[in-house]
Amino acid sequence: MTATAAALPLTAGAPRAEATPQARPDLLYVGSWNVGQVHGVAFDPVQGVLTSNRPVAQVSSGWVTAHPDRPLRYVGSWLNGGIVTALAVDRTTGAPTELGQVSTDGAATAGGGLSYLHVDRSTETLPVANFEASLATSLPIHPDATLGAPVSVVEDTGSGPSPRQSGPHPDRVVAPGRRHALVPDFGADRVLVYGFDGTTGALSAGGTGPGAYATDAGAGPGRLVFHPDRRKAYLLTELTAELQLLDWTADPAN
Structure with a gap:
């Protein structure tokens, strides 16, 4: 794979202000699919320019x-059942230091494929969707920023009519509150609703919570984003390219 990069002004031909405020460029971290590197890209917020830097982590x-509050980055890969690497970032230079790795399926099996991870700040856990292994899991973030073994691993079930839907493929794990987590499953044509422990971040299937939302057969639900009021969610179906507006009332707004 060959990668090229250039400085790209976001607004071509915009006049330069006479007095330009000075600001240190932000360092953005860009994953490189199956290349084995995280690249650094400098963003100048004044000029609106992205400049390719160099690989910052192997x-x-x-x-x-x-992480929303701490100088940390968490990197997901397809290796060994779906590995997540914790990186501590130097606040001055932006250089990352590896803190360790954890397998999201708890067994380091082959065939993992992470499609999403994010930090849940209320529980200090990392909910993860493992697309290829059909797993939704959550990893605890320790006080020293390292990751622990999964506090929960839930295996999805189901399939759809498309050749790409021969089995379940969770695409996201999104917790809008402290009681439930929504998991759009590309392969099962459903948005699954799991229990979510607001203290430990553990996921659980079944129970007495709200049922799953079923899309049309062959829709392939993927991206799910909540409105800031946490009463509405936007669902993108990948196979039919639809954007759906969903109501959500199971969790309190605050």
């Missing part, structure tokens, strides 16, 4: 997410 990186 880590397989299908997905990169930042």
Whole structure:
């Protein structure tokens, strides 16, 4: 794979202000699919320019997410059942230091494929969707920023009519509150609703919570994003390219 990069002004031909405020460029972290590196890209917020930097970590990186409060990055890969690597970022230089790795299926089996991870700040856990292994899991974030073994691993079930839907493929794990987590499953044509422990971040299937939302057969639900009021969610179906608006009333708004 060959990658090229250039500085790209976001607004071509915009006049330069006479007095330009000075600001240190932000360092963005970009995952490189199956390349084994995380790349740094400098963003100048004043000029609106992205400038390619260099590889900043030798880590397989299908997905990169930042901790909302701490100088940490968590990187997901397809290796060994779906590995997540914790990186501590130097606040001055932006250089990351690897803190360790954890397998999302708890057994380091082959065939993992992470499609999403994010930090749940209320529980200090990392909910993860393992697309290829059909798993939704959550990893605890320790006080020293390292990751622990999964506090929960839930295996999805189901399939759809498309050749790409021969089995379940969770695409996201989204917790809008402290009682439930929604898991859009590309392969099962459903948005599954799991229990979510607001203290430990553990996921659980079944129970007495609200039932799953079923899309049309062959829709392939994927991306799910909540409105800030946490009463509405937007669902993107990948196979039929629909954007659906869903109501959500199971969790309190606050």
